[in-house]
Amino acid sequence: MAPARDRRTGFSRRRQFGIFAGYVLSVAGAVVALVLLTVSALNPSAFAGARTGAAGLFAPASALLASAAAAVATVPDAVSSHFGVRAENARLRAEAVRMRRLATRARGLQYENARLRRLLALRDREGAPVATARLVSSSLSSVRRFAVLNAGRWQGVRPGMPVRGPDGLIGRVLEAGPTAARVLLLTDAESLVPVRRTRDGLPAVVVGRGDGTVDVRSVNATDVTFRAGDLFVTTGTGGLYAPGIPVATVPRPGRDVVRGRTVASADTLDYAVVEPPFFPIPASPLALPAPAPAAPSPTSPAPAR
């Protein structure tokens, strides 16, 4: 490559100063960036407004692309279903017979469960979903795992609300703008969800690794064995996630800390449901009836930040 036409100064004082000012501005830009970094390290939500504003500005474009991709994705499905419909019919009939037995049993259990719960006068908080929207894009070029939700404050979405898919937990809302919100996915390195094992209620935490998988760490107990296929659901500890939402499974057996897979895979082709926090934090500490400064016990790990 030949050298580009030079920005030569010659003897012109004006041009010399112009070039010099350019370099001063360049270093000043780096210094401003350092200041911004320091501010965002001290207060991570400092620029939430600007970020979610930009996300809201561009989310409609992503949503349009996502619906186009969804339309394209239906084509192979339609083709394969056209050819496989007979075999699928037979398979589904057999499955329906099997499921009928299970459903009868489940209905009985559900009735019994409802009766026992009434007996206990258990107070459940099951709020109606706040919003249902698509995750339209994600941080594709960053090591952080964020997704952009195509709904914001105008739809009632607030920071801290849990986000779940049809299968299980996806993450929680980190920042909410007027029309878009940023969701911290379970696989992010700073995500932490208190869970329990469905089999025996063993307490654990699901910590994101940043590479698409999660770590399942046992809490409060050592020498814990995880079996392949163990399912972990939310506990409700910390008041953020309602109890009983599937979070992660363990594909391979291990001890104390094992690699897990999230149950729900966040996908732009599917809808995400934003739910109200299980037990919302009171607006001010003075509003609490009895302020109990209890130290966090090891059985109740801190909620995901």
Add this chain to the structure above:
Amino acid sequence: MNSLDYRPFAPQLPPGRARALPWLTVAAGSLATLAPAVAPVPVLPPLGLLMLLSWRLLARHSLRPWAPAALGLFDDLLSGQPMGSAALGWSLCFLTMELVERGPTVRAFWQDWALAAALIVPALVLARFLAAPAGAELALPLAGQVAVSVLAFPACAWIVGWIDRRRNYA
């Protein structure tokens, strides 16, 4: 451009538009994160940075010295990195290039590519440590992204060269 491509009477883009084109292509590279996909790992190279380096290496004076700070801030708004991380990394890339170009400025393409790789790798490592806690085990996703980014540079350089030839203005 070589002497065969030299067409002194060809219609030129108006200077304003010719100067805006590098800015627009870098911003378009930053907008690539709008692709409708939720990826488990960083699959996309930092296309804004690749475009910026391509302009810097192929057409030295196409962007002002303070352009990386402004374009980096725009990238930070969309990438999910903490605010200022791209602005800092990209500015440091430009300042490093000024130091490199105190030597000879005539380079072959593979030298451009090596230079770009030598800037992309530290920029990505810096971005990783600014975004996530140091203890997180992100070495593997990062290595993958570095490889994809270095391999994607020639494609970006091709696009930038194509645009630069057409804007016909240095």
